[in-house]
Amino acid sequence: MLNDYLEASIGQLLVRAKNLQAEISKPSPVEFHTLWQKCTELTNDVIYGLEALLSDPQYLTPGAEAERMRAYKRRVEDLDLLENVAFAALKRPNDEDLRMTRLAGEIAKEIDYKLVPPVVSCQSQAYFHAYPLFNLLSVPQKEVDFLLHLPDLYHELGHFVLLAENNLAVEPFQKAHDRILADALGHLHQLKSRPTRGPKADAIVLRMWEFAWVRAWATEFCCDLFGVCAIGPAYGWAHLHLCMKRGGDPFHVENSPYSTHPPDDARMFIILEALTLLGFSKEAAEIEQKWRGLLSIGGYTSNSNYERCFPRSLLRNVAKEAVAGYRAMGCRTSAEKSGMPVCNCLNEAWTRFWSAPKEYAAWEQDRVRKLFET
């Protein structure tokens, strides 16, 4: 059964993969050439992998059906991801993609980013998405016309740093991430010996938190702190902005193994800690004041789960480790200011936002034009 199925299905997938390659084989802007090359390499890997499933004697050995089936599924998914994300970006590069890709390149230059800056595609139907495998960043279509959420680009650059392999230049930040995670897991281990719901119920919640820390929370904290180090106060303002627009209870701790982000208050806490470490105490106090306003208006208060999972001492250490890791990479911090026009522009935007709210929208349109002219 399996052999007949794979003969037909793989034949079809090979046609699909080759068609995709043919579709992008046309002149494209030079900024997209790295993505193009990556797509070609990865698609060829999928093709060779699929062909091997039909011809490699190891896959045809009796008893190897389960391995063959799993390998087939992996290749199908590899091709799906290529088609839906990377090829989709390559098929329709437009002026907005080019402007954002160039902006990411400028940011990389400003902060002395240690990796090849990603290609940016303005095709996201949700929020900012990083695809480290393709070195591709996807942003909402119209974000290119505004400034206030652009600090999140810096957060996404952090994802690429954390997932780079065999690169000593980014190792200090990666090691900081590993120390943060070890510290958090150590904290959870201690909590196990102090059950609050009865040992069984507690063990289930702690296991969920453990999953969330290793899968997402440590990474998200580190990317937030990469963003703070690189762009400074604007990052804190952008976080507040996002929470005002889309956030729920900022103290809510998800008890799901697939939680994607730590609670917003914990994120804000580490952002403010890092700003203080970087010399932005005054700005941190201003952001904190507004944050307290948000909590008060929403009627949000802390809860016991939050206090247990994210004690202040743990969060302070998260900020300290990540800022030290960022500095040890030799990347420039936003505190340097000179020669950082993009960083300065995004911080200026937030100063204008609060100092002249009524005029902000008009000012921003003019400033966006100038930003992309330079």
Place this chain on the structure above:
Amino acid sequence: MSQTGIYVGGYQRVRDYAESVDRLLLELKSGHAPTQETLRPVLSLLEALENSQRASAAVQAVNVLLRSRKALPRSKITTMRTELQTKRASASTIEGLETFAGVLDEERAAISARLRGV
């Protein structure tokens, strides 16, 4: 911010681990001694799981996964690694590798479903 970033990063690591374990299983099942190239990534992973307190986030994730499924206790991982270092694999080690491959594949499929928003 970047929900997909997490999943793609996590997906890739788990996918690569699953691929490495399956490649080793294929070589063992075909009756040949595994090559160093095939063995190395699996041995590194098993070794990292034995010392998971100092391991990377990706290894920690696999470790939590194995513990939550109550699959492959640490002693079993040590036995598997010791055997594989001599390029041998008993029926019990092959069975352990199959369990490991199954758990990794389940996790890969789960992350993939999240990626697609399913």
